[in-house]
Amino acid sequence: MKTKIFKPKKSAVLTQGNQAVVEGALAAGVEFFAGYPITPASEIAEGFARELPQIGGKFLQMEDEIAGMAAVIGASLAGKKAITATSGPGFALKQENLGFATMIEVPVVVVNVQRVGPSTGLPTAPSQGDVMQTRWGRNGDQEIIALAPSSVAESYELTIKAVNLSEKFRQPVVLLLDEVIGHLREKIHLKSKEEIEIYNRKKPESNQNSDQFLPYQLTDDLIPPMADYGSGFKYHTSGLFHDQSGFPDGKKETAKFMQDRLHNKLHNNLDQIIFYEKNIRSDDNAAVLSYGSAARAAISTVNTARKDNLKAGWFKLQTIWPFAEEAVAELAAQVDTIIVPELNQGQLIREVKKAAAGRAKVIGINSYAGDLIRPEEIRALLEEVL
Amino acid sequence: MKTKIFKPKKSAVLTQGNQAVVEGALAAGVEFFAGYPITPASEIAEGFARELPQIGGKFLQMEDEIAGMAAVIGASLAGKKAITATSGPGFALKQENLGFATMIEVPVVVVNVQRVGPSTGLPTAPSQGDVMQTRWGRNGDQEIIALAPSSVAESYELTIKAVNLSEKFRQPVVLLLDEVIGHLREKIHLKSKEEIEIYNRKKPESNQNSDQFLPYQLTDDLIPPMADYGSGFKYHTSGLFHDQSGFPDGKKETAKFMQDRLHNKLHNNLDQIIFYEKNIRSDDNAAVLSYGSAARAAISTVNTARKDNLKAGWFKLQTIWPFAEEAVAELAAQVDTIIVPELNQGQLIREVKKAAAGRAKVIGINSYAGDLIRPEEIRALLEEVL
Amino acid sequence: MARGDRVKLENADWCKNCGICISVCPTNVLIKGRDRVKIDDLEKCIGCQNCELICPDFVLKVVTQDEN
Amino acid sequence: MARGDRVKLENADWCKNCGICISVCPTNVLIKGRDRVKIDDLEKCIGCQNCELICPDFVLKVVTQDEN
Amino acid sequence: MDFEKYLRIDKLPHIWCPGCGHGTILNSFIRAFAESGLDQDKTVVISGIGCSGRATGYLNFDTLHTTHGRAIAFAAGVKMANPGLNVVVMTGDGDGSAIGGNHLIHAARRNIDLTVILFNNQIYGMTGGQFSPMTPTGDQATTAPYGNIDQNFDLAKLVEGAGGGFIARGATHDPRQLKKIYLAALKHKGFSFVESFSQCPVSYGRQNKAGDAVEMLKKQQEDTVSFKKWQELSFEEKQGKYPLGILKEVENPESEYTESYQKIIKKLKKEEAF
Amino acid sequence: MDFEKYLRIDKLPHIWCPGCGHGTILNSFIRAFAESGLDQDKTVVISGIGCSGRATGYLNFDTLHTTHGRAIAFAAGVKMANPGLNVVVMTGDGDGSAIGGNHLIHAARRNIDLTVILFNNQIYGMTGGQFSPMTPTGDQATTAPYGNIDQNFDLAKLVEGAGGGFIARGATHDPRQLKKIYLAALKHKGFSFVESFSQCPVSYGRQNKAGDAVEMLKKQQEDTVSFKKWQELSFEEKQGKYPLGILKEVENPESEYTESYQKIIKKLKKEEAF
């Protein structure tokens, strides 16, 4: 049997985006995967099936996506960093339990390698059509953290970040790739253990009296310490609104308090959650704001356009949700036009428009039938507005 | 056995919102229900279980919500007007097949009697937390029609409208009630057959040659005629992007063409889809924009406020999606402030803000833990802004 | 089980007066009360635990008599 | 089945050369070709239909000889 | 019985209706658990949504009240992540055999070491009496006002058909047997399934004019017979009768899922060592 | 065989790989259908997602290519809405027994008059060879690089456990029998289930070094035996062998679901008449 052992490798490797997710997750300490295969995300499951048993971790192929989502939540409660991966239609099936994970505050990462929808759509073509599904695919208002890599290297980096954020905020995190990034092979540099910052969930103090343990304790940072199953706390968890003890009481005050805490634990810490890169010069009149695979064309276009003295800059979101409202508002105050290329009919542009609130013109470039947006298209629009 | 036969009844009756949905659906010609019970929507299933066999229609309790959604789509393809009902968590489970229904253009109505989420949340308390889930709960961009009644009478009326719209546009329609409207009993007036306008889906001409039949024919109105199963056309339907013949060809042009047609068949006809009521006087400075149960407090407040000479008006959306962008933009041009009370953390207000684009101040009043918004709260804010 | 074991309303407050214990008692020790079950004649109790084991509400406990 | 029934490459274009038909022919009528199956010796065909029934690609049809 | 040890006393009395059999199931379960010698701190109990789903709130273990129908899938994740934990699932007939039917059969197929206790009250109790896959044909339910036309599952057969290794059926009228079965199920290495007949005097009983809990228990007793006796019955006599007891027990700890996985890990470690 | 009548000739050749057994299943199906005397115009064929799911694209009926795993649920809706239609479901082992397992057992339980043909190639073919609930223990799959540790279902037993009335198993190496079985299944009033062994030389065969389609068919033949013969085998001889043929057929058209429902409608009509 030819097996690949996960161990420090030569640092420069040719890696597929989907495999980079596997490498990133393992580097961040993930020990559990459960899921159900689907194009174009199956390589992630396959990668974990290969790698996890080698480090004593567990790979579980479940009967469907719903079960896969349930199993990773269970594994996380049992103390393991856990991840699942799917694509649009399967992501829809995971939503109910994703909401449950938010409610009971379980760290877990959900990867969605997007393909063109609606429905079965074009299973092997790229899309960014699940940006809004990520934010709103469930009942209720709850926030979610979502990151979107634009390269194989970023797939590796942001997977590590996703795991860390989920651990830090006791919160499910979604990683949005798309078919192009998932299947792209690029040369990337893997990091050594020392180079990687890892965050592990806060646990109850070891001297914590188990009788007084509050699994949803109100702490200063609004993030309750989390006890592994089997560590003696014998605590209760429920998808009903619950008080600090974890028990539902049916009271509206309790629900209100919890809704607010869930919201604030993220919104008090946006600086730790929202990542973006930008290159905007003080005299740029237009900016191309993008994320994921669309960012590749965006940056490429701006780089060439600048050689031709066009006054354009770029802004690349790595964190999609919560949306970088402030930074984008600032951007809108600076430039006249923001161009938002997306592989959908215009999803995140809605947030950009809201943040811009009329201060800058916001124009979308949309490809929603499986083609990448090409630099020429963005260039043409840039020339038009500049 | 004590059974209630569905037949023309005395016109004024005390009816629960959930029962009004049943009455409305039957009046509109619905002959099929499939679903899975869930609080606070179960009375809808129970109503159909009682009524449908009496008119020769079919009630099917399936093993879960996914199957319920599938079955109504199947029934619709077999030529019956079909409906299902659920609440937030079950609605999440229906999303994948709801996307399929949009893709293959099947008329079907999905009722969601909203309760407080996320997750199991507060199952017996009202919410408008699924407004965004309705629009975005699936993979891809596809549009949806969604109506939201604010009273028992409107539940009856809008159910009829929902069935009609779904038939007319070969399109799933979502009806968003909430726990209060669903369980409220009000005196309503049922209509006689003559008073009700019914729309039946367009079918292929009877002399249509079955060999030349194109199940997704490009027609002027962009709505292909729909053949019942068993009527001899032997056509194919798929959740993959397909051409006029119904067969997928994997081509991006086909996908693009189809995405655009699906979008345009609704957007070319917004006047037939978007319903609202308003009472804005030319000198009103503020408007309360609302929908569903929140509209009751909104209108009540405005009516009393006017007695105290406050310059306020109201705007009640019956159609939530597609959003009444134009009408709201117009409203924003007229008043200084738009108040948007919602039983969520602010969902439809996002659309209002986008439409207002800075022309009016848009302020939300949000209750998201199971309490109704009360007239006093709106009044206080009105006084503050006026 | 030691002779002299007898039933006790260990968590009387939890009793919902469902009557199941009464129906399984071989010696008619228990009877319905207004809000909860009552011990009619403790002396008849043979400590068989039928009632304790079936009570859905954890009300009853068979204890050695001196605990009672 | 009338005597004289013989195999025919009814939809030759669809043949994927998988070889299944060859393996089920009792009289070695068929052989692999470059892109598709070939009839080696039609005369050996006994019209048993083994090949027609198992062909996954609807290539083969047994017909009475004069149709061939 | 030391209630305080296994119950969350401060959460009692529970919300179940007077005479609800679910309480008897809990009662029998904690006795079985006490006798099992298993480590309470290393035991996780997981439930779905329904009246039965509320069981976890009263049990003094690590407890998880999940989404409707998915408890077994959560449990599989917990068990795989830490095979050292004892994992018990408490589910309803709707939760476990309607929406959750798939997870049930797949867990049985994989032979993963879970103890699944299905509270079968033959109805959706929590939502007010819609029929479930366990409601007998002909019965009344709020969604079967003219009598249920669905055939009900024989869950023991279903789980056996799925490959389950330990299959048993108990009933609340015989808590002694119920306890014994739970004990055996807890001790069984591999997937174990216990269908537990429970009476729901409210959501099932009222519409079916089944009388109060006491009458329902009497009926339950009449409809059931020990597995041993049942085997001796003629085909005709078996109709409408359900055998109680351990119906199947295959000792095959080798094929238990987490063990099989562990073997792969061990094997790879060895390979690496070379 | 009049291919033009039952196939969409213009869609052929199909996309299946050379030697894929799915084509043989279609071949046998259309022959059975032709013989059945059923009205082609009144017949709907519904599939899920997978290589098997593509079957509907080639069949000249009203055809529906649904979402992954849900074909049976769609079919139930079609059949209930118009019981006059013949409804056939074509599903894969992943589609029908993994994600769609619940719909399968519930349709069997209800005894709704569908003909379910499950293409069992023991693998997720379409997505490139991940193991399915039908992949034998020990086999290779892209998600089981160290050998599959899952136990596979015996689908016939599962469907029987769920209450299915017509259960059969056929295999592509014997298309004559396959056709006969399909014919019987089509004619059976009530739920009928035919597991159909199919070879996947690409997604299954390659990783398992199973050779080409011809070799796989040979192996298939070795692993199977007629139901009649199988019954005469000793317990040991049965191991690893699958019986082929009609394994169970209960004639009970009375309990067919749409009929039972029709009875309610009739009864209510009568009541109204008074």
Next chain:
Amino acid sequence: MSRYEIRLSGAGGQGMILAGIILAESGVMVDDLNVSQSQSYGPESRGGASRAEVVFDEDQIDFPKVIKPDLLVCLTQEAFNQYGEDLKNYGVIIADSRIDTTKLKDKLKNNLYQLNILDLAANKIGKEISANMVVLGIIAKIIQKKIPVEFIKKAIIEKVPPQTVDDNMEAFELGFQLKLDKRSYAYGRI
């Protein structure tokens, strides 16, 4: 009548919800009168406090729930403690005699009628469960100018199981006969 709001509160199982529905049904029989009826669901409805509300209005009923009751009925201490002081200043409180009302705000003392509803039902009808019909009788008297007593009786007959009609009507009459003289202004506001 202009907007008139009734809140019925008690324990789960005391039939307050049925009473609310019957009141609403009687309102339906009045031409041009609008009716909204709601109740509390949720944990409270199984045990704990239970609440039913009815709003009548000749105009359109904008807000469908009770804003401040004109008429409040409390059958249990728990219900009284929770709702007892939430009513219009001219509103009427009907409380069962078993309830300790000493803590009621002084300014509301005048609005309070304390009546032996439960005892009447238990002793005269022999079923405490009939208390809801006693309550309906009391309310019928209060609102009889606007909703004919016959309509309420008709609604009772339609809504209760046939074999219980007699008992229920008897309980209704008991309630209707109870004395409610001293603060007749309560009637005027209807």
Next chain:
Amino acid sequence: MSRYEIRLSGAGGQGMILAGIILAESGVMVDDLNVSQSQSYGPESRGGASRAEVVFDEDQIDFPKVIKPDLLVCLTQEAFNQYGEDLKNYGVIIADSRIDTTKLKDKLKNNLYQLNILDLAANKIGKEISANMVVLGIIAKIIQKKIPVEFIKKAIIEKVPPQTVDDNMEAFELGFQLKLDKRSYAYGRI
């Protein structure tokens, strides 16, 4: 080298994707060279035209797919028809000799090398499937100034099944030996 784009096209099963991956792997061995490699998935990848792309750049690779190839390989008529004219004006087209190239735009005629790749593989190696290695040999020669031939060979050895290494290397050498003289400017642009 500055950005250099290669597109390999042929039929599914001709190993174009493996060839692309091997090229990319060889680029990884070059310090400070960035590499992006992609391919077409979808219906085309099972039968029909198949496509693999490799982009090399010493700078960061912004757009990861080929914008306009510097080097285009077509093994089938279908691939040639689809991609044949989409390349930089100074780009190089490598087409198999079986392809009818008469319809190629005149201005591109000079960019075309037509080589008997498939025949070489079929006749000299005995397996047409080795054509992809012949192609790699040709490309290796073209890009040897920037990517050492040894790196490509090493990548081949790593990526093909051990027992096929010899055949594959032989095919590679066949390709490498093919004459490519007349338009040497193609090399200069690398």
